[in-house]
Amino acid sequence: MYGKSELRDDYQDVPRPVAAMARDLPDGHYIPPHEHRRAQLIYGTTGAITVxxxxxxxxxxxxxxxxxxxxLTHAMTCAGAVAMRTLYIxxxxxxxxxxxPTVVSVSPLLRELIDEAxxxxxxxxxxxxxxxxxxxxLLQLAPRPVPALHLPAPADPELAGLCEAIREHPGLPWSTEDAATHAHMSRRSLQRRFAAATGLSLARWVQQARIIHAVTLLARNTPVTAVALGLGYSTPSAFTAMFRRALGTTPSAYFAGPDASGPRT
Structure with missing residues (x-):
């Protein structure tokens, strides 16, 4: 459709300040860790992207x-079919x-400019x-504060193992006692080290992990009810209330866009 290369290396040394590439990627597509000389805006008009x-x-x-x-070395995973429209700057x-690294709000105008590029x-x-x-x-690229689904990674290897377990099983209760047992440390030591390593409390980190898991499922059109129950919520409304508190909007509104059908209830 676009008649341009889909290889990122072809866009690093072009004699222009901005180079735009389009790729349509399937659900679950994984791009291994890599880096490139230019800065990049990773954006998809459909689905969700984990960077x-x-x-x-x-x-x-x-x-x-x-x-x-x-x-900056980074990897990428697609949730749902992703129409990626990326910029190298x-x-x-x-x-x-x-x-x-930061999250950039993509307004309708910026979306159209990226697609045109x-x-x-x-x-x-x-x-x-x-x-x-x-x-x-470029004028439209100035970042605007938006609630970001960011999960900070701890350098502490003992905490890194705990965080990986939480990401793999976000629906478990993960009380401080449970987490301390998994990490083989006392509750007090866990709380102190976790906050120092991530900038978040354990409870806040667990909530972020749950929301990130929920967003990736919702991007695949998993029904809200199934997402809520899988994360341990007794009702979809309880899950929606948590989602709204964290991101300021409902699951369906979070995915709203010109091409988005939104997650099912």
């Missing part, structure tokens, strides 16, 4: 994207773009209409 780095992991639906600074002295020639005319599209796109 994992040494800083932690982020999960974004079609209303958000993940900004990856240049040279050459750093410029006068551009104030994020120096750390993927249709432009790699060596677009900088002085003409195509160049203006790219300039406007």
């Amino acid at each position: 994992a780095t040494g800083h932690g992991m982020w999960v974004v639906p079609a209303t958000r994207g993940v900004w990856v600074p240049p040279g 050459e750093a410029q002295p006068d551009w104030h773009l994020p120096a750390d 993927t249709r432009l020639p790699v060596e677009y005319e900088r002085a003409g209409r195509d160049g203006k599209v790219m300039e406007l796109l």
Whole structure:
């Protein structure tokens, strides 16, 4: 459809400040850890994308994207079919773009600009209409505060094992006692070390892990009822209330977008 390369290496040294690539990826598609010279905005118009780095992991639906600074090793997993529309951006002295991985809110205007950018020639005319599209796109990239599904990764190996267990089984109760037993440490030591290593309390980290798991399931059109019960909630309304408290919206509204059908109830 787009007639352009789907290989990321083909976009790192093009003689333009912005290069846009389109790829349609199936549910479960995994891109192993890698890095590239340019900064990247990872965005999908459908489904949800999990981006994992040494800083932690982020999960974004079609209303958000993940900004990856240049040279940062990252991996990616698709939940649901993902129409990925990604940007590779050459750093410029006068551009104030994020120096750390972060979530970028994708407004309807930015969405259309990204989609249009993927249709432009790699060596677009900088002085003409195509160049203006790219300039406007960069202006729209300024991050805006949005509730981010970020799960910080601890460097402590004992805590890393615990966090991996929580991610694999987010529906378990994971009380402080349960977590301390799993990590082979006292409750007090766990609470102190966990907060120091992640910046979050254990309870908050567990909730984030549950929400991330829920978002990946909802992106695959798993019914809300099934997601709620799988995470240990007695009713879908209890799960929806937790989701709203954490992200400021309902599961269906979180996925709302021009092409989103939304999760089923």
